[in-house]
Amino acid sequence: MSERLESERPEIFHEVSTARFDVVEKPLSAWEKLYDNGAFRKAVLLVVLALMWELYARWLGNPLLVPTFSATLGAFFASIASGALPQAAVYTISMLLKGYAAGLAIAAMLTAFATGTRIGADLLETLTAMFNPLPSIALLPLALVWFGLGAGSVIFVLIHAVLWAVALNTFAGFRSVSPTWRMVGQNYGLSRAGYIARILIPGAFPSILTGLKVGWAFAWRTLIAAELVFGVSSGSGGLGWFIFERKNQLLIADVFAGLLTVILFGLAVENLIFKTIESRTVRRWGMQI
Amino acid sequence: MTAPLLSVEGVTLRYRTREHLITATYRVSFELYRSDRFVVLGPSGCGKSTLLKAVGGYIQPTEGRVRLNNTDVRGPGPDRVFVFQEFDQLLPWKTVRENIVFALTASGKLPRRQAEERAMHYIAKVNLTEFALSYPHTLSGGMKQRVAIARAMAMEPQILLMDEPFAALDALTRAKMQEELLQLWDETKFTVLFVTHSIPEAIRVGNRILLMSAHPGQVRAEVNSSGADAARIHQILFSEDGKGISKDV
Numbered sequence: 001m002s003e004r005l006e007s008e009r010p011e012i013f014h015e016v017s018t019a020r021f022d023v024v025e026k027p028l029s030a031w032e033k034l035y036d037n038g039a040f041r042k043a044v045l046l047v048v049l050a051l052m053w054e055l056y057a058r059w060l061g062n063p064l065l066v067p068t069f070s071a072t073l074g075a076f077f078a079s080i081a082s083g084a085l086p087q088a089a090v091y092t093i094s095m096l097l098k099g100y101a102a103g104l105a106i107a108a109m110l111t112a113f114a115t116g117t118r119i120g121a122d123l124l125e126t127l128t129a130m131f132n133p134l135p136s137i138a139l140l141p142l143a144l145v146w147f148g149l150g151a152g153s154v155i156f157v158l159i160h161a162v163l164w165a166v167a168l169n170t171f172a173g174f175r176s177v178s179p180t181w182r183m184v185g186q187n188y189g190l191s192r193a194g195y196i197a198r199i200l201i202p203g204a205f206p207s208i209l210t211g212l213k214v215g216w217a218f219a220w221r222t223l224i225a226a227e228l229v230f231g232v233s234s235g236s237g238g239l240g241w242f243i244f245e246r247k248n249q250l251l252i253a254d255v256f257a258g259l260l261t262v263i264l265f266g267l268a269v270e271n272l273i274f275k276t277i278e279s280r281t282v283r284r285w286g287m288q289i
Numbered sequence: 290m291t292a293p294l295l296s297v298e299g300v301t302l303r304y305r306t307r308e309h310l311i312t313a314t315y316r317v318s319f320e321l322y323r324s325d326r327f328v329v330l331g332p333s334g335c336g337k338s339t340l341l342k343a344v345g346g347y348i349q350p351t352e353g354r355v356r357l358n359n360t361d362v363r364g365p366g367p368d369r370v371f372v373f374q375e376f377d378q379l380l381p382w383k384t385v386r387e388n389i390v391f392a393l394t395a396s397g398k399l400p401r402r403q404a405e406e407r408a409m410h411y412i413a414k415v416n417l418t419e420f421a422l423s424y425p426h427t428l429s430g431g432m433k434q435r436v437a438i439a440r441a442m443a444m445e446p447q448i449l450l451m452d453e454p455f456a457a458l459d460a461l462t463r464a465k466m467q468e469e470l471l472q473l474w475d476e477t478k479f480t481v482l483f484v485t486h487s488i489p490e491a492i493r494v495g496n497r498i499l500l501m502s503a504h505p506g507q508v509r510a511e512v513n514s515s516g517a518d519a520a521r522i523h524q525i526l527f528s529e530d531g532k533g534i535s536k537d538v
Contacts, residue, residue: 186365188395202382285381286426
């Protein structure tokens, strides 16, 4: 039976075509390109949202509750022109950078200790389990008692906000570094410091980056909240204080302008700084899609 | 006869899991000479990878010793370079060229400039020149293994340790890689200790084959691969208690 089938089924050969195909490579139209651009799609969404805000605020007609988008923009530019908003922003950012840097430094030391010794690992795990769920702002009253009404107590709560997220993620990242990479590092005779710098840190970089982002977000929120509670220290206040003060003066459009600034900074850091780092590192390396 | 390059003398390897103390190999001995293509062949569970790690210096033997050039092996080092089975042995944060440069500079073998030159030389040897600046995740499995081999060879180590380097490849690529490895050997006559569980691969790649039994790994035989045939090796490997090994074949 199978013999007959074989004889009935001839073998088939094809020449592989070298002729021109209809479409091998065709440039996309301008609209297709534009629609593929994530920034463009998001910008359209933002415009729609702003439009809805404007319409709702006009319909409501109560600038003490919800000022219009145009009024907010007006207040925003007026505050920039008067210098009040930039001054507040600069103050907030400088605070934030100090606290963030200090938090990172302590996280690095704690993680190094945890990587080197078992007791260090236990310490880090215990401390993180205890303090990570504790909102930093809850420590503010205590910080005020310890460090007084000034930069010291703000930086203290900022460190608390940054430290645990960064240390936890970095340490988890170190632990998940592939055993093969570890063996490769040992094979080429890296020193202890070289091993950390050239194998562990890049290998754990996706986790480290997540830690940095989470730490940044925690710090930013904590700082604005702390400034809302008490903003004045030696005559200058940050964005939180700017918002609080304008509310007391019933300058609601200014309050919105202050909130807008907070949002803009968040967006800028996420999209300009972290996205750039991501696309130059973990994405390029294929460690993250 | 000259002195052996590597001698493994009565090596017993044990490791601990959560519940058991496991003997991976029991009193294994063999000797490797310069330019040998020495294959360790055995079923899975015969401790051949563990044995290779002991030669690499990642594991210390509980009994016996591993000697390279008459010096005891104490830890991992750039004189014995590993090629692993896993594709992720290349560091994803470095390009193909940088992976090799990294190996050469981290080990203090060469300064950066010369390391780059040598890296390009060995990349050309494995026919990957146009991919020198690519990141590993953009390469196919076979290409990654070729880079790993180039990296190991660029180190010009005393001995190359290959732990089933082609096991994760498809059959066609695997055959091609075996051929390329032999070509490279023809050019540079490196010494390699090659671990595999494939009988045809052992015969093809090696000049001498160590046959091991499992649980725990013990040496069954050490044969020359020229003239060896798969059926005989299969018989030696799987016959009970070594009976049925015909010494005269």
